[in-house]
Amino acid sequence: MRSSPRPQRHWDGSPVVACRPRSLRVAPESPSRLLRCAQRSHCRECGNSVERYSRSDDRSIRLHPGELPAVGVPVDLRWHISSGIAHPAGDGTPWCRLAHAVICPAREAVALPSTSGLAGLRRELALRTRRLIDVGAFTPSVTPHGAAPSQDACRPARPIVQLLYVRYIAAHPVDKIQCVAQTRHRDRCTQTLLTPDSLAGIWRLVPATAVKGQLALPAQVMALYDLAALPYGEQLRWRMQRCSVHAAAPSAADLAMAEWEPFDPLVHHAHIQCRLPTRGRRQPPGGPAHHGARP
Structure with a gap:
């Protein structure tokens, strides 16, 4: 017959209670859902x-x-x-x-x-x-000198996006902006903001100026990914940098900071693109705006 093990006890005879690990939780009404800085x-x-x-x-x-x-x-x-x-x-x-x-x-x-x-x-x-x-752990993103440009060479690496009446510069191409929410496995969500079933913005050619009253750069236009026509909730989802699933779950914590930076034509002049990011360099009918374009 097999005897059951005796419960462990402290020196005073009180039983040892094993504490179950708990995950960090952030209140939904908190102004910042980021768990840590740096x-x-x-x-x-x-x-x-x-x-x-x-x-x-x-x-x-x-x-x-x-x-x-x-x-x-x-x-x-x-x-x-x-x-x-x-x-x-x-x-x-x-x-x-x-x-x-x-x-x-x-x-x-x-x-x-x-x-x-x-x-x-x-x-x-x-x-x-x-x-x-x-060792193959890193691949430079810069195209080697003398290499032939790819068909997506005109796609901005850091596009300028307008949402909620403010212009920002993104850290990645529009179709590569990743959700910052934390999953149930405590890692960062791998979904992107732009999906085949989500509403797309419009590429436009606008004067190279900000929205804070700054003067436009002389004789220069820039490609802008405009999200102003989207509903307010959809623009807010982009500003929070969350996918469609985590935008509906406000209790999920942010594992990273949103990578939007306020656009300044004098500071970010190196990222200004003067052409629309079309593959064939063809101008769409009806003007300089590329309606419904997906990068």
Whole structure:
């Protein structure tokens, strides 16, 4: 006969109660459903790790994951974190943060003092990028020099999108914008915002200007993905960067920050496209707008 095991007890004779693990829950009425700040991601150009922070001007910035001695970093390149918000310049401590764009090996080298030591850090990141490419863990998104352009070469890598009467610049092509909600398996949702059964926007050619009263750039137009004709709930879903399933589940937490940045023609002039992203370069009948186009 097999005896049942005796329950474990503390030194005072009280039974040991095993606590079941509980997942984090966020109240639906919370203004922010993000579970943590400093979202860790990877640079699309070099593959190295970066941390995304929000700035005081409602934009985001990618910082190098580690802190650096403030002595070796120029004053105008120093950043510090306060209450989860990234602020330029130092905070008086001997340590500071650095924007990843300064030491990204896939970009042109910035003129830095020889005594800063940042050139050595840039070389380390370059070696890490080469290792990632050699093992097949990273594929550069930049087209090699001299390669023939693909049929989607005119598709903006960071399109300009208008929704809720505000113009934003996206971090990915329109059909690659991923949902930021958390699934039941506690990982990020793999669905995209633009699906075959969802309403599509309209590509337009508009003057290269923002909506804050800024003057347009001289004799320049830009391609704009306009979502203003969509219902308010659909535009709000795009602004929250959620798929159709998680937009109907407000209790689901956000696993990443929405990657929208307010569009500024002077700051984001490198991402302005002067052509509509049509495959055959053909102008649709009825004007410069490409109605119902899917990128």
